[in-house]
Amino acid sequence: MFKQYIGWKFVLVSMAVVIIVATIWFVSSLSRRIQEEETKKVATWVEANRELLQAPADANLNLAVEIVTTNTTIPLILTNEAGDIIDSRNLDSVQIARDPGYLPGQLDNFKKKHPPFIMEIDARHNIYNYIYYGDSLILKQVRYYPYIQLLVVMLFIGVTLFALSSTNRATQNLVWVGLAKETAHQLGTPLSSMEAWLEILKDNPDNAAMVTELGKDVDRLKLITDRFSKIGSVPNLEEKNVVEQISHMAAYIRKRAPQRVQIGVHTMERDIPAMISPPLFDWVVENLLKNALDAMEGKGTIDIYIANHPAEVTVDVTDTGKGIPKPYYEKVFKPGFSTKKRGWGLGLSLAKRIIEEYHKGRLYVRSSEVGKGTTFRIVLRK
Incomplete structure (x- = not known):
């Protein structure tokens, strides 16, 4: 499209x-x-x-x-x-x-x-x-006619492009919301069944270790379902400590990252409050970290810099991966655009939508150099 x-x-x-x-x-x-x-x-x-x-x-x-x-x-x-x-x-x-x-x-x-x-x-x-x-x-009148016609044609093109853009955006919104709601609905039934089986497994003390790990996976699936269910609805923003929120997600990704990848969180303050929707904000951070991991191909560093400003909070996610050519700075956020062989190219598009439409902030490529790495910046308004 x-x-x-x-x-x-x-x-x-x-x-x-x-x-x-x-x-x-x-x-x-x-x-x-x-x-x-x-x-x-x-x-x-x-x-x-x-x-x-x-x-x-x-x-x-x-x-x-x-x-x-x-x-x-x-x-x-x-x-x-x-x-x-x-x-x-x-x-x-x-x-x-x-x-x-x-x-x-x-x-x-x-x-x-x-x-x-x-x-x-x-x-x-x-x-x-x-x-x-x-x-x-x-x-x-004959001499001025081309300029009048030029104005009319430009106005016509502007209105047409605006209509096409609005239609395209509305169609995307319907696709996003429909896909998200249907995914959340489809995950609900097997999740209920898994929770029931988990309760049965708890009756046997020998299954303690297995129950603990399965419980983590079930909680993870419930979190994913909750995220999808919030797409298309007005999120409930809460005042949360952004440092704690990001550190928790960094720890989660760190356990699942290759051993040769180092993930660090850097900040001058340990308590930086901002109005966020925790499940959706975690989704954005997770997407950025996973994209960074994909770009580094198994080795390198990911540094997250959190800064507190009078009117906003900035979060920079910097990796030492392949980098993004400058013409692609905006394209990476377009639905369907992906430089990877696998995937739908929806992660960054969803992340940008969550930050800009739900949190009224900004998400953009702050800087990038091919072969050296990329920095994505999140701006959250206070």
């Missing part, structure tokens, strides 16, 4: 890039053609005005008059040789009346955009007028 989600993201982004590039190219070409047409219209308008000024009294000027009067879209400003504004067309009349600086400001903009057309008024006395023009409203 995760790979499929990534694939969909790539397809969506690729489609968006193609649409944006194609649109920008098309609109740029279209706006260039519109601008060329508008320049021709202004040239025709100037020529029609020149004909009206210079034509004999008996000339037929109907066409020239129609050309001059039909320009209602392209803004124009007429100036004399000294640069004084004589007249204007297709500009905001309200702004002209209200703001004395409006027309000079528009004239400066027109001068920057297009060279003026020169209209001869009196050749003998060298009197000329200058016609400056700007872009029509349609041309402006």
Whole structure:
């Protein structure tokens, strides 16, 4: 599902890039053609005005008059040789009346955009007028269209990715909760039976040693069942001594670790309280320690550093194993991701979920170097 989600993201982004590039190219070409047409219209308008000024009294000027009067879209400003504004067309009349600086400001903009057309008024006395023009409203809308479309496409992609992410997360939650509840349910029946057989074995004094070991295994299975049953429900957080909690789990793993692996707990204080769910927190520590053991392949050291800060408690689990490449820092917490040949790749994902969703803390790879080891950090809020 995760790979499929990534694939969909790539397809969506690729489609968006193609649409944006194609649109920008098309609109740029279209706006260039519109601008060329508008320049021709202004040239025709100037020529029609020149004909009206210079034509004999008996000339037929109907066409020239129609050309001059039909320009209602392209803004124009007429100036004399000294640069004084004589007249204007297709500009905001309200702004002209209200703001004395409006027309000079528009004239400066027109001068920057297009060279003026020169209209001869009196050749003998060298009197000329200058016609400056700007872009029509349609041309402006066409130019801004790609940016509006880009915003809409980005918004669409954002909403779609958020919806996909929410759906993916909701599906994962359902899978986690369903798997955990079903596991706890399935373990319940054989556990009850084992407890009953254990009571029968206790009746025979010769079974004392066996009963003790079997009792430990039954208690362990009950703890695992309790952990699974808490997934999906709001855990009951209690104020516990984190040092004692972690030391107990380290001792449990130490007995089951290879002899060439050393596990140490380091802290400046022996009593560091924090709000935790003991069964779930133990599960997180156990997962981190087991991952460290797998990474070291039978030899090395695991050091747990517990520090007390004013607003939080930090727990660093450092091993001398294979290390994690930097691109995998976030991927190791994704469901299904695993560098081991065996396993479902759920341990670290569950650990992160327990710390961040249930304890409102953080779990992340603090540092790692390939061939030297990794440090995972747990942050618990006080």
